[in-house]
Amino acid sequence: MLAYVIRRLSYGGVVVLGVLFFLFVVFFWVATPDDIARRALGEKAPPEAIEQWKINHGYDRPLWPWQSLEDNMLFSHYESMLTFDFGRSDADDVPILEKIRTGAGPSLALTVPMFLLGLPLSVMLSLVVAVFRETYVDRMGVVLCVLGMSVSILLYIIGAQFLIAKLLRWFPISGFDPSPQVVMRFLSLPILVGIVSSIGSNVRFYRTVFLEEVHRDFVRTARAKGCGEARIMARHVLRNAMIPILTQVVIAIPFLFTGSLVLESFFGIPGLGALTVEAIQGNDFATLRTMVFVGALLFVVAQVLTDVSYSLADPRVRLE
């Protein structure tokens, strides 16, 4: 198993290198070092200031190795990422590690409750729907799920902000305050929107997974020995449905850290998702590449974790 983990991690290393390369290519395809400097200094900055800024931040060098083998931006891009030397933001010169440190808290405060409430809720709802399969409860459930997943998250956000925040005034429309007494006032609405907007597709997915198990022969065996429905669902169906569920769940756990791009920007939560969106909008290459690099690393780790969790959930799976 250890050999397996090491092998998978080394494949993952190749993935990370590839991600860094594509990020570099795509970024400098749509933006030039001049654009980065102009966004940092302002549109009206004189050309000399821009040249000076580029020299200070290392953007005066050629992009590609074939232009200059010993001093080019692609190689130093790899060098600083692979040595975890993230440097400072191109937009405001704040150290990126510090930005991550301040953004991680709000992100986790949003995503962890969303995950911890949303997962059991959708699993329970789909178990109920699976128990009532082929009845009107099930059919209603499927209709609601399809409706729910057909609506864009933007509509949920705007709808919730209008109805619950503006008309009913239960929560603020957006904003954030990290003090523990009031933080949930700001987070409740985005958490609610996050759960509601994803519950439709989740319930539909889990329902399919459960229904596949419900018709297995061993479930009939369990019934024949006198098991009740609740016990059948918990002990026989749920445990066998763990593999597809784990695939969805374990891969999501590391990304709790990177926050939610859409929810954070629309609800004004200063988390890592909002940080990433700002970096994209502000041509902040240094911050953006760090977030992408961290995301790629998390993805690789999550995949290995998923494989390991398979072998824990299913005795037939052995990692070699």
Added chain:
Amino acid sequence: MSELLKVEGLSTVFPGTPRDVPVVDDLSFTIDEGEVLALVGESGCGKSMTALSVMRLVPKPGRIDRGTIVMNGRDVRGLSIPEIRKLRGHEISMIFQEPMTSLNPVVTVGKQVVEAIQLHEAVDFGAARKRTIELFERVGIPDAAPRFDVYPHQLSGGLKQRVMIAMALSTRPKLLIADEPTTALDVTIQAQILELLRDLQRDTGMSILLITHDLGVVNELSDRVSVMYAGRVVEHAEREELFGRPVHPYSIGLLRSNPALSRPGEPLPEIPGVVPPPDEWPEGCRFANRCDRVLEVCGDEIPGATVQGPHKFVCCHAIAREGADD
């Protein structure tokens, strides 16, 4: 011997358009204590649905439409859900055709038997475990104690079926329903499992409802035989009686086409045609379109039972007319 299970006029249907499609139609049989009754017929004749009906385990959207099922003096159809759960696995146990898929792949085989015990008896895990290992030994699983903790995929098909049998016997049921218990197994393993079932039946005195298409299995194990065709019993007799003097044209054809009982060197006789699916069952006698003794009346009327002895009846217009002419 007293009557253990009595099924009368059982009809099990699946919803269809324009009307429900019966898969078991007006079926009756009884099993006495300590008796082995075989329900025999081709695939799709409704024998498995009969077994599942007795357990009230007909898969949705199917349902029992008519008839009574009386087990040990109690009306099975009238039982509440908790009552039927107490019956299942306790008074009536069941083993299935596919030992490969009938055990939960992520739970150890020992725990699956323990679950069956603990569902019906207030015993702690240690005691249930001890009993499970004894049962494993009883059903001929070598290295019973270490095998308690293995997963189904680590056992062969024959051993898995032995685990299923151990599970079925764990609560000392009065009736064991064995639905094609040997069909999925190798021939040598088939013989071992049949021998095991026969031994267990003799030792425990339980009754067995044996569901099979294999006349060899019927011959090994059963006391009486009901031959089913298209959801109905066409002939019922003691085993020796049926094998020695089958009466219904379908029974005769079935016995003749059994490779084990055929004459060497001659082509194997067959019954022309196939069993029609339930939604295409003809009016009148359902075997009429494949029968070599078909009469005009066979297309109009379902033949009633012609009783030919205390444990023998046959449902056939031709036989009934023969009897009337005598």
